[in-house]
Amino acid sequence: MTLSMEGITKRFFGTTVLDEVSLECRSGEIHAIVGENGAGKSTLMKVLSGVHQQDGGRILLDGREARFTHPRQALAEGISVIYQEFTLLPDRTVAENISLGREPRRAGVLVDRGAMERRAAELLASIGGEAIDPKRLARHLTVAQQQTVEIAKALSYDPRILVMDEPTAALPPADVAALFAQVRRLASQGRSVLYISHRLAEVFELADRVTVLKDGRRVATMPVSETGPEDLARLMVGREMSNYYPERRSSETGPVRLSLRGARAAGLHGVDLEVRAGEIVGLAGLEGSGRTQLARALFGVTPLTGGDLEIDGRQVRIGSPRAAIRAGLAYLTADRKAEGLVLGLRGADNARLATRALGRGLARSALEGIADQVGLRPEALRRESRLLSGGNQQKVVLAKWLATEATVYVLDEPTRGIDIGAKAGIHEVIRELADRGAAVLMISSELPEVIGMSDRIVVMRDGAVAGELPAGTPEEEIMLVAQGARAA
């Protein structure tokens, strides 16, 4: 089916988020949509799927105008969306989630559970997810499995247009290839795929054409063969992007700030680790290898059950996040919306939260200094955090931790789901932290980021350290260690 969106305009509370955006996608085409956060990609897709209604412009399906006031109408027209934030209901089973809204019936009024589960199993099997039990609750699935279920659910509508919003944002690298194979197969069946991504490499690997959005306007649409990553980045950001990862300024490393010996906790089986002042240690590993559990144990969320932890040479026992903050630790969580921010509070109030554990406030001038340091504009401090873009939200979280003047920073996916411009800024801040003598432990599922940022790379596997690799180790080698195919 040929989709064309013509001159779509959308305003929220007087702010124009989409300004006469046009987009066209042919049947069988994989059409990438790129742009920084706040560029309007997700809003455009929500207009297409009937979640939002446009204030101007029209949507044509095979030349016929369509107007959606509820997502069910878009679904009925064969427009299916896999949203960036997964929409699975954690307390419902896989099968119930897939059939939600279209439960197979018996005798007209009864839900036919058997048929529902068979259907789910078939759909899952068709996309390589036969290992997922349709009777399992969604909350017990891994992120990759949830993604598979989301795709199965989207396919259950037999869509003619499939929208994928940042499908790899939460996916471990190993599963990305499988996802791409899926997408290609779907397109080869004649479906149109609209693929939203921050990762330019994916665009060039996958898409036929690409549309660039910036500040709610369409900047360009072109075949990917006629452009390159630098061009796209420049179009998205509106300036030249150079020097993607910041250089390390001093070559000296200081004394050991964080030392962990034989650390045990839920999912951790004896972890040994050291991070020195001035050093960024990248923590790589597959989903479920224990990286996040390690971070949570360090920060007292799920306290250590065994082993020794020393901070600046002093042995400490950390039983709560409050104790961790007082010991000089900062922990930027992977899920910034659920754990990093109180979304209803203003940026400034969020930034002040962690210093309270230290029994002191944060003066306005000090806060403004920190905001300036992380590249956060004063307006952003005054706005409610839920209204900020992902990049600005993350900067607020960073500001919160900088304010505690911690000596050890544990950063879990510090740039997940953030646009390139903000990402570079955050990388800059992280490097500066280390240069000023902090010890930084950075978890990231994006290997280029691990390689670009780290002075040392520690790879975890099955709840323990599988090996340590020097800065600049190629991706393939890291993967081999992470998968246990090679010792380091």
Add this chain to the structure above:
Amino acid sequence: MNASPADLPLPRTSLRRRAEGTSLPVWLVFALVFVVAWVAAGTRGGDFGTADNLRNIALRSVALGLVAVGQTVVVLAGSLDLSVAYVVSLSAVACSVVMTGQTGLIVPGVLTALLLGVAVGLANGLVITRLKVNPFIATLGVSLVLRGLLNATFDNFAGAVPEEFQALGYDLVAGIPVSVVMLVAVVAVTWFLLHRTPFGHHLYAVGGDPESARMSGIRSGRVLVFAHVLCALCSAASGVFLASRLGAGAPWVGPDGGYDLESIAAVVLGGTALTGGRGRLLGTVAAVLILAVVDSVFNQFQADPFLRTLVRGLIIVGAVALYAYRGGRR
């Protein structure tokens, strides 16, 4: 967290873990309270295990039970209904005012009462979904409107129900009170709706995450309105039962029974999450029985009613803390 357990096919023999959770812990608490009550009654020379007393306990559960079933439905949908107490009054008064003691008017009386319930439920649901008023405020407002109307029109008992109609409140079939049979029927129908029909699936979805439900093509508004209608209908049924039991309806029967907060307490004691989307109807039933057993024991010994209230409070808080502890270890 780990991929391993999910990758293995689950054994088919094991009892399927219900998606909506299980009401088993609530029944265990009920068993505990029941045994304690029995022993306490035994040592003080009371009669607890007799058919008469058990019947009495069941009968005590009917009025609150009906309201709590309805309340469970709205709480599962992520909403709340504070107007139930005055719906009970409205329906009880409507019943006896329409019947005016005449046997021929039993059916019109009951129908009027139930239809008024449906109307209030519709009002609640539409104010919440169309006017986008928070359920707490919406149903509190509707509750105040009903209270004002009832108190302005009636002082005390109004009208009367015919003697035949009192059968609902007093008669037995095969040794079981008619009203208890009615409660069981309402529970059965509601259970069926929740767990066997698309409506039930949509209700849990809307309560779990209204936005996800909407994006899956569910008309969340309709589901919520229907849930409120069901809740008010259950409350109206409770009013009909009370009219039959008391011989007439009065504006104070609902609020005096404290059905608004008690029904919410029963829902929570029954293990349903106040945030919606998670819980079991049978948990609520067990919770209502727990409260009835406590009442029955205190009544037998003519103990201080304030002490009874205190014990109820302790049980509610203690049980919910127990569920939270179990949930935390999951």
